[in-house]
Amino acid sequence: MCGIVGIISLSKSLDERKNTLHKMLQAQAHRGPDAQQDWHDATCSLGHNRLSIIDLSEEANQPMHSHCGRYVVVFNGEIYNYIEIKAALQNHFVFKTQSDTEVLLSAYIHWGNSFLDKLNGMFSIAIWDKIEQKLFIARDRFGVKPFYFYKNEEQFVFASEIKTLFAAEVPKLKNDKVWSGYLVNGTYGLPDETFWKNIYQLSPGHFAELSPVNKYDFQPKKWYNFEDRIHTIPQMNANTLKEEYSALLDDAIQLRFRADVPLGMNVSGGLDSSTLIALIHKNLPSKQKIEAFTFYCNDTNYDELPWVNDLLKDKPYHLNKVLLEVNKIPQLIEESCYYQDEPFGGFPTLAYSQLFKSAREKGIKVLLDGQGMDEAWAGYDYYHNNSNSLIQGTKSSPVKPEVLDADFNLLASKEVFPTPFSSKLQNLQYRDIFYTKIPRALRFNDRISMQHGTELREPFLDYRLVELAFAQPDSVKFDNGNTKWMLRQISQQLLGNKIALAPKRALQTPQREWMANELETYVQERISEFSNFDFVNKNQVQKIWEEYKKGNQENSFYLWQWINLSYLR
Known part of the structure; x- marks a missing residue:
């Protein structure tokens, strides 16, 4: 790296x-x-x-x-x-x-x-x-x-x-x-x-x-024709798929243990992270040691420490708990904006960055994480509820184009993504893997890991795993209201029913609450800076911000956009 x-x-x-x-x-x-x-x-x-x-x-x-x-x-x-x-x-x-x-x-x-x-x-x-x-x-x-x-x-x-x-x-x-x-x-x-x-x-x-x-x-x-390769992969019965995918999981993990420096892993309480922990425990050579890293915010509405502690209670891995403190957010944003060069995910990305910093301070230069399972196994809710949203976790509009000058607004073209498969679900997965979710997540992750001189390895993005899962029929990915259905069947053997069948939880922080309260003055300063762009209507920005402070806080994505861009002048 x-x-x-x-x-x-x-x-x-x-x-x-x-x-x-x-x-x-x-x-x-x-x-x-x-x-x-x-x-x-x-x-x-x-x-x-x-x-x-x-x-x-x-x-x-x-x-x-x-x-x-x-x-x-x-x-x-x-x-x-x-x-x-x-x-x-x-x-x-x-x-x-x-x-x-x-x-x-x-x-x-x-x-x-x-x-x-x-x-x-x-x-x-x-x-x-x-x-x-x-x-x-x-x-x-x-x-x-x-x-x-x-x-x-x-x-x-x-x-x-x-x-x-x-x-x-x-x-x-x-x-x-x-x-x-x-x-x-x-x-x-x-x-x-x-x-x-x-x-x-x-x-x-x-x-x-x-x-x-x-x-x-x-x-x-x-050189990598994913579409053609998918058409060559057979749709398998449940037992054969479990056997083949499980073998590939083991191999993907083992390959990523190859390093001449200490290893670590970033963990949360979700299914993918839990599966990663179980696979590492199953495959890690006895001569190698590994430490775990997770973040928390001291907010029980968001913190996953209870689940992480439960996952690791019978594992020989030291858990490093990294606190994201609200008073450090402004400095972290400024630093991350410098290293990212482009807009990135909000406060969760800042928290994730601190895991790499903590690992490097302990002399750990390589970390593994669980990126990629949701896209390969169709784990997001919008795959199954007829929503075409590119942004999760919000019922109201995540963006506020009304703050833009009319001419600048018109420069945005609604991107049309290829649909090379007969399955609507596969086309959504394809979009996320090659055009939306995976590309931006990989960019965020590359910058925050390299910012601290560390390497991030993502075993679940091993192309063999992605291809095999993607190629399977829709019914294997979603069954009786359960997303990632086949992965859950495989994970039950590693984790038991309690974790394998638990609903998906988005990795979050108190971003909305902190913006309206502890960080109110900071947010006002940054969106005022954003308002100085010649394509922005200052009055509209201030109006929306006032509404947010009064309680219209269903989502804060648009505020994050304004803050993020204010550093890219």
């Missing part, structure tokens, strides 16, 4: 590229506090911030060169099945390190672009071919690891974070379409978009090749 940067340019001098690359590496130094290195030739400059997880030696630092000397790679992420890939390549290469980076580069040399299909992991990759003067870039199936870029006819610049591109003097200009969509519809842009004009993402599951010869123009190609 690290940070990568690069500049490809014929027009910029070597000294100019070196100076810019140094600024870029410094801008994302938090992503890799263990080592920082760069490499340059007449056209290409590559840099790397390293967070050492596998093979802690200096030989595993990046940029890393191929044995033949032709290729140079920078890579952010982890290839969990690198040991198996290395074994398949053993007769073709003499490996000098124990790192997954060397295996990844060797796999690219041996298999070409098709090597991506063999990788089980999270990754953003850039490989420079010195002979052909060509850059190969790729991103993992679901976009766990980020890849941002800016290009014109003179250069191609990429990085792991948007602020890193600003450090390279890329202009900081609002992408009005995405900003408007966020405020009008609560959306966060399409997979290749960002909140900043001319700064793009390489879409998940895509790769591309580019060079100065074609003026850095490229057409990303889809």
